[in-house]
Amino acid sequence: MKICLLGDIHGNLEALHRAMEEIKQKGVDKVYFLGDLVGYGADPRECITIARENFDIVIAGNHDLAASGVQDYANFNPQAAAAVIWTYNKLDPGEKEYLSSLPMVYEENGFTLVHASLPKPEEWRYLFSEEEAASTFKHANAKIVFVGHSHIPMVLEVGDEIVKKEIIPAMKLNKESGYIINVGSVGQPRDEDSRICMVFYDTETMLLEFRRCEYNFKVAQDKIINAGLPEVLALRLGFGK
Numbered sequence: 001m002k003i004c005l006l007g008d009i010h011g012n013l014e015a016l017h018r019a020m021e022e023i024k025q026k027g028v029d030k031v032y033f034l035g036d037l038v039g040y041g042a043d044p045r046e047c048i049t050i051a052r053e054n055f056d057i058v059i060a061g062n063h064d065l066a067a068s069g070v071q072d073y074a075n076f077n078p079q080a081a082a083a084v085i086w087t088y089n090k091l092d093p094g095e096k097e098y099l100s101s102l103p104m105v106y107e108e109n110g111f112t113l114v115h116a117s118l119p120k121p122e123e124w125r126y127l128f129s130e131e132e133a134a135s136t137f138k139h140a141n142a143k144i145v146f147v148g149h150s151h152i153p154m155v156l157e158v159g160d161e162i163v164k165k166e167i168i169p170a171m172k173l174n175k176e177s178g179y180i181i182n183v184g185s186v187g188q189p190r191d192e193d194s195r196i197c198m199v200f201y202d203t204e205t206m207l208l209e210f211r212r213c214e215y216n217f218k219v220a221q222d223k224i225i226n227a228g229l230p231e232v233l234a235l236r237l238g239f240g241k
Helices: 013-026 044-054 062-067 078-090 093-100 130-139 217-226 231-239
Strands: 002-006 030-033 105-108 111-114 144-147 154-158 162-165 170-172 178-182 196-202 207-213
Touching: 002 013, 013 044, 013 196, 013 207, 013 217, 044 078, 044 093, 062 078, 062 093, 078 231, 130 144, 130 154, 130 162, 130 178, 217 231
Parallel strands: 002 030, 111 144, 144 178
Antiparallel strands: 002 196, 105 111, 154 162, 154 178, 170 207, 196 207
């Protein structure tokens, strides 16, 4: 089975349109989304619609639950909090209900999806340390764990120790190893690369492909500014950080 995994769209419709072009071109069997459809960007409703119509599995991100009104955003920075409040006021009751109903963890055929980490996905811990990675892998019921949240693509191979692998466009996974894979971000990359990031994975050959694509981020920037959202949310799209 060939699947596409993507995350952290954050209301960026231009980036999502570019991702959908790649998905259609590649011809995949399923599309899985790792959370945060909304937040930061100026087109949350449109992104929700596309996800509902085209994605097979969507899991909850912290911005999704905050923007739907079911989770506190007290720990968000001021710009993120402003975007959550703006998004909440834009969404209709059905869209809020959809976001609030999303699962926090999904498991299927040898892999686990979670926005941030395990065993407590609701704490939204970033997977930066070896301890966090080990804990997440220990509590997953699968050998491959796909995550998002940090907006930074990453591959950790789990064996006798945890090894951070170099990100290359295509790599074949070792069936004897476990993996934690961050799929990066479609709508707001933070690895100093403004291009969208998404992952394609073949469950039979175990071939993993990171796909980076340019898109017209200037249109997304203009929308953010015209909507009255914090300017920094627009500026960072051009820097990828």
